[in-house]
Every structure is written in structure tokens, then in C-alpha cells.
Amino acid sequence: MRPLRITGDIGGLPDHAFGPASLGWWGTVGFMLIEGMAFLLAAGAYFYLMSDESTWPPGGQPPSLLYGTLFTALAVLSEAPNVWLSRRTHAGDVRAIRIGLWIMVAIGVALMVIRGFEFGALNVRWHDNAYGSILWALMLMHTVHIATDLYDTVVLAVIVALHAPDSRKRSDVADNVMYWHFVVVTWLAIYVLVYLLPGHAK
């Protein structure tokens, strides 16, 4: 063991931070990278299967736009309370954090309900053909993200309701806000693939 000669002290450093100085932020970014890569590859598989076909969808109706568009509108609008929650979290406003998390829970529930209707409006089943399979794959992958974020937000909301959030919990809330950005942005790309390309691409 090499002897250590103390040359300074870091006892005065803070023990929490928002953003890249916090490990929670890095963990969230890491999982966004992994899942973003999975979405990218699924999109690649989508185009690969599309290139085998002369029409897209190969027979049958393209998805009906109503519920998917409703979902997209609500997802985009949800960014307003989400960004508000982020700002109040940074400001340390405990009341706003508590309210904001429950608002995001309500939005998540509403989105899951609309999502339920979306599956019925795709006008194809996963076992009809490869087009149906990849559409359902993209939709299911995204739904898993809504569901996990919703669950995560419920857990955070309960924790914050039980104990006033300390600095570490506030930075968890900020990371949750960032993850929701990811869920919304990936949806915009998937919306194009699932709803807009079929019927228009070929």
C-alpha cells in the first residue's frame, strides 16, 4: 500500500447536483442511449421490410389517424407541465413538485387509455404479415416506455408525498423529467413510421 500524503480537503464540496455532475443523470442518459439504439434498429428493420414490398402497407388499410394523432397532440402538450415541473424542481418548490408529479401521472394514464384505442385502429394484427409485426413491435416498444415512466412517476410521487424531497430526490425528479422528453421525442419519430408512411411512402 503506497502511503498517502494529504494535500487538500474536499469536505466542503456539496453532496448533490443537478445534471451531469450527478450520477443519476448519467444513468438516465445511459439507458436512453440503449433504448434509443433499440428504437433506431427497430426503425431500420421497418425500412428493411418496407424495401421488400411494392406497396406499404402490402394490402389492407393504413392505420386510422384519429387516436394516434390525439396521442401525439397530448404527448406534445404534456411537455408544458413537464418543463414547468423541471423549473420548479430546480427552484426547490416542494409543493409544485408534489402537484407536478401527479399531473404527469394523470397525463400518463390518459395516454395509456388512448394507446389502448390505437392498437384497435392500426387496421392490422401482428400475425397478419411482416408489416403488421413491425408496426406492433414499434407500438409495443413505445408503450413499454410509457408504462415504465408512468410507474416510475407514481413511485416518485408517492415518495415525495411521504417525505419532503431532499436534494438527491429533487435531482431524481429532474432526471424523470428528462426521461419523459425522450419518451415524447421517440414517439414523434414512431408516429411518422406507424401512421404517416403507410399509404404515402410507396
Added chain:
Amino acid sequence: MNTARELDATWADAPGWRGWIATVDHKRIGRRYLVTAFVFFIMGGILALVMRTQLAYPNGHVVGPDRYNQLFSMHGSSMMFLFAVPVMEAVAVYIVPLMCGTRNIAFPRLNAFSYWIYLFGGIMIYAAFFLNVGPETGWFSYVPLAGPQFSPGKRTDFWAQMITFTEVAALAVAIELIVTILKMRAPGMTLARMPLFLWSMLVTSFMVVFAMPAVMLASSFLIMDRLVGTHYYNAAEGGDPLLWQHLFWFFGHPEVYIIFLPALGMVSSITQTFARRPVFGRLALVVSLVATGFLAFGLWVHHMFATGLPRMGNSFYTAASMMIALPSGVQIFCWMVTLGTGRPKFSTPLLFVIGFFITFVLGGLTGVMQASVPLDLQLHDTYFVVAHFHYVLIGGSVFPLFGAFFYWFPKFTGKALNETAGKWTFWLFFTGFNVTFFPMHIAGLQGMPRRVYTYPGDMGWGLWNLMSTAGSYLIAISMLVFIVNVVRTLRSRETAAENPWDAPDLEWAAASPPAKYNFAAVPVVTSDTPLWTERDALGALSGLRDDRPEVLITSAVEAAPQIRWGMPSPSVWPLVTALGLTVMFVWSIFTPWGIVWGAIPFAIGATVWFWPKRSQPGLESES
């Protein structure tokens, strides 16, 4: 000494089995990972011995064709998914935090979780194998052979879920390593001074993040085609079997480098220490590692030359495949200059590194040969390919790994392995390896296809196969010598010096084996070979709390101190969560509802795991 006692109490696990299952200490988990991966290596090796025995003579009948299919499928899957990637990550889980000068790995509970998931996935696939539902379609499980029509039953489903288990584990460790390397380095350890092993693990971990999702997606599509009637790979309904190959090799080619890059980091550490001079061409080595990481993603189609791709595509991938030889060449030259201008000491670790130079260069040469499409079409699916990839994989990874094992064994245990036995291991392994795999080049050139369970006597392949079999027994003997050496060393009372090789990196500044908290204070680094620069005492910073587990977070590039970070306490919940996920994965082999119902125990486990911990509150809540 009060500080040390308090730190010991803060970082300690509970005694007995409770501490054993709840530990989040990267050293305990790293050791566990190492031992488990080595057990799978031995299992995969035994499968290989059975295959070699079968092939020793023409018309062998040790096993039948069906069992043989399972043997080579399990051998490849064990070696790639249960040994090669996990063992490299195992070494990193143990060494990286020490080399960074920190007290634990980032996300220690995730680390524990990843080990359990890996262990359960490995147990599941071997249980399936012994119950005669082992994988049967090779380690790359091509459709349509692996599809519902040609691989009925559950064999391929077990294989596909084994992929999910091991990739979840590998991805988790990759994130831990990236964050540990970028955010937990000792102050002063700028990226410019960062040891090459850390560089190699950083690049590898990013490759895992970008490559592994491809195989998880591919195998999930496969299991869906088999279980719920999707058509991703079914040409009759608009699917495409080549989609499997693209997705698989988009993972599978980087995979080779995911196994190889950590080995390069080990080679740099060993070469530097045993040449007794700083490694030559540091910048060139770092650039080569990063270049290899990028290029590795542009090669996957060279596994698919025989599928009839557009000619332009073939030319591109030929060029890319030849190009990746350049950074590998640069690195070999840098190490040779390091050794040539140093004062090399030929201990066992360095012998393994030299064995690596020879075998890896041979494997690289046959690789460049096969990058050429006309030759590849001749050699495709022959034993020449088997020879090639064993030269690059064993030569490129297993030789450096054994070198690293001898090199870091005193760090793991406080005891040094016997040198004489080590040299015997090396020479038996090196000889056995070449006797096994060199003749396969010739058998392949003579047209012997891979994956045949036997061959007729009049093909003229008998001699080469007999040689290969003899060589494989020699490898087995070398492994026996190695195991006896490890067991005897662990039993002996003789301890090694703290830094027996006079190595320059921070892991050797800790005790051997390290204290539970690794370092009593945060070491400060002023050069890229800190222990050679500061011979008497290493600069360090005080101020991390003794009464709760804390580490220092530093900035990603300059490694300047940013914040103190409370680490989680030991917990059984990562284990419970891993059990929940195991239920979910195994259940999903039989019904898709397994995903739904299995998600419940998984979610409960994860929630308790993440519930606020007393060890972590921000200080403001206490004041």
C-alpha cells in the same frame, strides 16, 4: 487508525450468508463474476473436448448428429455469451474502480443485479441443455433453420432468452463502467493521463451500449415469430430471413471487438509494467482503440458475403474489413517498440502477451485474406473459418486474459501464482492451441465444412483432425495445471509483496487484497504512471465522510472534483429483482402472458430497491 476502523465498519457487509447475498462491493461481485465466467469457460471447453473426440477419427460415433448440434451450439454460446464478454467485464468490475482511485463502482446495486441475472441465465441454459432442450442451431442461430418450421420445440426459445439474460447483464455493467470511468477518476487523472486499460474499457462499454440492443431485438423478434405468430423472418408473409443476419451481425461483429478491446487494455498494462518504461505511442494507442471501436460497426456485412449482396456493398465491406487491420497493426508496433526499448522481464504475464502477438497476428492475416470476397466464397463455412476465428478470439482475448489473471492475481488475493507452473501453463496452452487450430486451416482448404458431426474416411481429413484432437487434450492439460496452481496458491500461507511487479497504476496503491473501502483518502494523480512518479507517498485529498459510504465525483475530461456522492448500502433487493426478472423471462418461453405476470414481481423488487435509502440523504436534510 480510527479512520480506518470507521471506514471498515461503514463499507462492511453483514457477516455470513446475509452479507454474501446482499453485497454491493465491486470486489466481491467482480471475483464472483470471474469465478462464474471461468466455470462456464471450463464447461464450454468440455463440450469442445467431446466434439474433438467425436471428430478424432472418420465415422466417429461418440455422439449422434442431434447431440452434436447441441454441443457446438452450446460451445459457441457459452464461450461468447457466458464466458468472453462477462469475463472481460468481470476483470473490469474488479479493477476499474481501483485503477480510477475510487471506493466502489458506479451503481453498485445494479452491479449486483447484473451478476445475478447473468448467473441465472447461464444456469437456465445449462439446465435446458441437460434436459435435452439445449440450443441446436449454432451460436448465431440463423433463420429459417431457427424458425418455427425447422426448429420445433423449445430449444431455440431457451437460446433466445439466454441472449436476453446475458445482454441485460452486459448492458448494465457497460453503463456502470462508462460512468465510473468518466465521473469517478482520481483528481488529476485527466483523459490524457488515463491508463490504457481504462480507455479500452470505456470504448468497449460504449460498443456494448450500441451493439447489444441489436441482438436483443433480433432474438426478441425470433421468439415472437416462434411464439405468437409474427412474421419478421418469414418470407412467405413479407418477412425477410436476411433481416436476422443484418441484426445479428450488427451486434456480432462489434462483439468480436467487445471481447478483444479489453484484452488490448490488459496487454498495454502488462507490456508497460514488464518493459519497465511508459508505453510507447500512448496517443497512437488511444486513437487506435477509438478507431477500432468505430470501424467495428462498419464491418458486419463481411459475415454475409455468401448471401448474394450487391457488388458495391461487398466492395465497401471488403475495404472496411481490411482497414481495421491498420489500427491493430499500429498497436502491435507500439507494444513491440515498448518492449524493444525497455528492460523486459519475461514473467508469465509477459509470456502470454508474446503468445498473443504471435497468434493474433496469424489470425489477423487470415482475416485480411477472407475480407476478399472471391476467397471468402471458397472458404465460407469451412474449417478455415473455424481456425481463423479461434486464432483471433483465443489469440486476441484468452492469451491476454490469462496474462492479466497472473498479473492481477496478487491484487485479487494478496498471493502470487507459482511462476514455474505459470510457464508450464503458457507453453502447454500455446503448443496445444497451435496444434489444435493450425491443422484446421488445412482441413478447411481441403474442403471440410464446419458443423459436420462426422466425415467419411476417404476425404483425407483424418490426419488433420487427429492432430486437432491431440492439441485439444494438450489445452485441457494446460488448464488442469492452471487450476492446480490457483488452488495451491490460494491454500498456501505465503503472501506476495504489495506491488510485486512494481506496476505504475493506481490499483497497486491500494493494499493487496484491497481494504473494503479501497483507499482511505482520495488519491491525486500527477502523471500517467503515478506510482513511478511518486515513489515515496502519493498525494491525496481528505474530506469524504467516514460514517457513510461516499465517493468523489469528478469532471469527465479534467477529473476536477465536483461533488461528494453517497453510495447505496448492501441490499438483497437486486437479487429479488433478478429472481423476478428470471421468472418473467423463463415464463415467456412458454406463453406471452409470462411477460405480463412476470412484470409484477420484477416491478415490486425494483421499487423496494429504489426506495430512498438512509445511506444517501443529502446533507441539507440533516442540518
